[in-house]
Amino acid sequence: MPTDRAEQFAAARTLMVMIDEMIDGALLVDKDVRIVWSNDKHVWFNDKLMAQLGFQSPADAIGQPVERVIPHSRMREVVETGRSMPLDIMRYGEHTLLVSRLPLRDEQGEVIGALAFALKHSLTYLRPIADRFNKLQSRLNRVEQELAASRASKYTVENLIGFSPAMLEVKRLVRRAGQIRSAVLLLGETGTGKELVAQSIHAGSDRAHRPFVGVNTAAIPENLLEAEFFGVAPGAYTGAGRQPRPGKFQLADGGTLFLDEIGDMPLPLQAKLLRALQEREVEPLGSNKVVKVDVRIVAATSRPLAEMVRSGAFRPDLYYRLNVFPIQLPALRDRRDDLEILASLFSERVALSLDQPMRDLTPPALDRLRRHDWPGNVRELANVVEQVYVRTEGDRITAEDFADILPGAAPDAHLGRSNPSIAVADGKRPLAVAMDDLERSLILEALAGCRGNKLEAARSLGLSRTNLYAKLRKHGIPVQPDD
Numbered sequence: 430m431p432t433d434r435a436e437q438f439a440a441a442r443t444l445m446v447m448i449d450e451m452i453d454g455a456l457l458v459d460k461d462v463r464i465v466w467s468n469d470k471h472v473w474f475n476d477k478l479m480a481q482l483g484f485q486s487p488a489d490a491i492g493q494p495v496e497r498v499i500p501h502s503r504m505r506e507v508v509e510t511g512r513s514m515p516l517d518i519m520r521y522g523e524h525t526l527l528v529s530r531l532p533l534r535d536e537q538g539e540v541i542g543a544l545a546f547a548l549k550h551s552l553t554y555l556r557p558i559a560d561r562f563n564k565l566q567s568r569l570n571r572v573e574q575e576l577a578a579s580r581a582s583k584y585t586v587e588n589l590i591g592f593s594p595a596m597l598e599v600k601r602l603v604r605r606a607g608q609i610r611s612a613v614l615l616l617g618e619t620g621t622g623k624e625l626v627a628q629s630i631h632a633g634s635d636r637a638h639r640p641f642v643g644v645n646t647a648a649i650p651e652n653l654l655e656a657e658f659f660g661v662a663p664g665a666y667t668g669a670g671r672q673p674r675p676g677k678f679q680l681a682d683g684g685t686l687f688l689d690e691i692g693d694m695p696l697p698l699q700a701k702l703l704r705a706l707q708e709r710e711v712e713p714l715g716s717n718k719v720v721k722v723d724v725r726i727v728a729a730t731s732r733p734l735a736e737m738v739r740s741g742a743f744r745p746d747l748y749y750r751l752n753v754f755p756i757q758l759p760a761l762r763d764r765r766d767d768l769e770i771l772a773s774l775f776s777e778r779v780a781l782s783l784d785q786p787m788r789d790l791t792p793p794a795l796d797r798l799r800r801h802d803w804p805g806n807v808r809e810l811a812n813v814v815e816q817v818y819v820r821t822e823g824d825r826i827t828a829e830d831f832a833d834i835l836p837g838a839a840p841d842a843h844l845g846r847s848n849p850s851i852a853v854a855d856g857k858r859p860l861a862v863a864m865d866d867l868e869r870s871l872i873l874e875a876l877a878g879c880r881g882n883k884l885e886a887a888r889s890l891g892l893s894r895t896n897l898y899a900k901l902r903k904h905g906i907p908v909q910p911d912d
């Protein structure tokens with residue numbers, strides 16, 4: 430061991446020369462993580478990169494926060510935690526660098542900065558790992574791009590079919606909603622096209638190139654909702670994983686967040702949602718740091734939200750925040766003029782998907798459709814048309830084809846078959862009770878017909894899966910945990 434200062438100095442200089450030969454860049458930051466020194470090899474500071482970052486010369490980087498020059502730098506973590514990162518692979522411009530980062534401490538052991546070395550040309554012996562890393566990185570980039578594309582909305586206002594006055598008004602409001610930034614509240618029965626409208630609003634807005642992220646409050650168990658909305662910090666709970674999990678707010682950053690079935694949101698979460706909307710920031714589960722988010726909210730519900738506010742089931746402050754630009758979607762029975770065009774559209778789609786010739790609707794068939802009440806709205810219509818294709822044959826759709834398909838086709842026979850007690854609509858029971866019984870019985874029948882498969886049962890009833898679950902809960906029909 431050298432004993433006097435001159436020898437120590439010589440040893441340190443030799444070491445520095447050796448290190449300098451091995452490395453392609455060295456960088457020193459102070460305790461505020463600002464750059465204080467770099468060696469003259471300038472792996473970080475080549476003129477091209479400097480110009481791209483808006484610096485005149487490498488010297489301008491001195492005094493800058495490190496991320497200003499090296500966007501993916503992890504020096505801040507080293508300074509904040511005092512932990513070294515002896516080996517890390519980092520992309521910088523077109524280079525893949527092997528980086529070592531060490532905290533610098535004063536004599537009292539306090540962290541006063543950090544030192545980083547980058548090895549580039551000495552990577553030869555690590556080439557297989559670096560190549561693999563590069564391959565994985567480009568695969569990840571591709572997957573991320575595909576994911577972003579799949580998050581983009583699929584529908585525009587052109588996909589909203591219908592020329593009835595009610596539908597024309599909806600289209601006008603959808604176009605208007607695309608031009609403003611306020612929250613939109615979509616109100617309407619199940620299957621009236623709320624999701625389609627939400628996507629169309631996004632597609633017509635200046636956020637169209639950013640993600641459209643939908644979250645269905647009713648479909649997520651209550652204890653998972655918060656994590657789903659706001660994300661999870663690493664190690665927030667046992668099994669939470671070491672990577673942070675972004676919530677829907679973060680995924681929708683810069684784009685549109687579609688909050689479907691908002692009326693099903695539990696009250697405690699309503700308070701958190703309101704705070705996120707007001708502060709424009711979220712706090713992931715298990716973290717004490719807030720994350721800024723910029724999302725445009727489109728909420729939807731088939732529940733009577735204003736009534737729920739009156740009964741205390743929905744927070745009034747959240748309701749006013751969401752109800753800035755309400756759009757009421759008309760039920761199909763209130764726009765029967767649209768039946769013809771919608772039915773032919775679905776006929777065309779089903780024919781295409783089944784690889785069969787398209788069947789036109791005869792005037793009596795259309796008449797039959799007009800007389801039906803369409804509780805499941807457009808979704809129910811689509812389902813009825815599909816059933817006709819699957820259950821009947823012929824080159825046209827006739828009124829008779831609906832005999833076994835439309836529930837109202839032969840009400841007495843139908844009720845008598847499924848549950849004789851319901852057929853006793855004898856006027857002694859209130860209509861609402863009789864209707865409830867009928868609904869329960871039809872659901873049980875559909876479930877039995879599909880051997881308990883909820884998705885199939887929902888489709889045969891012309892309901893969304895979410896809606897079927899809500900109805901199962903309402904009627905106390907048990908839902909298996911693995912459903």
Ligand SMILES: Nc1ncnc2c1ncn2[C@@H]1O[C@H](COP(=O)(O)OP(=O)(O)OP(=O)(O)O)[C@@H](O)[C@H]1O
Nearest residue numbers: 588589590619620621622623624625731807808893
């Ligand atoms: N105006 C329309 N033009 C074309 N298709 C429509 C229209 N309205 C609804 N649909 C179709 O009906 C189905 C149901 O629509 P959507 O899921 O948007 O309804 P929803 O109101 O969100 O239903 P829920 O409340 O049950 O989730 C979808 O297949 C959708 O494409």
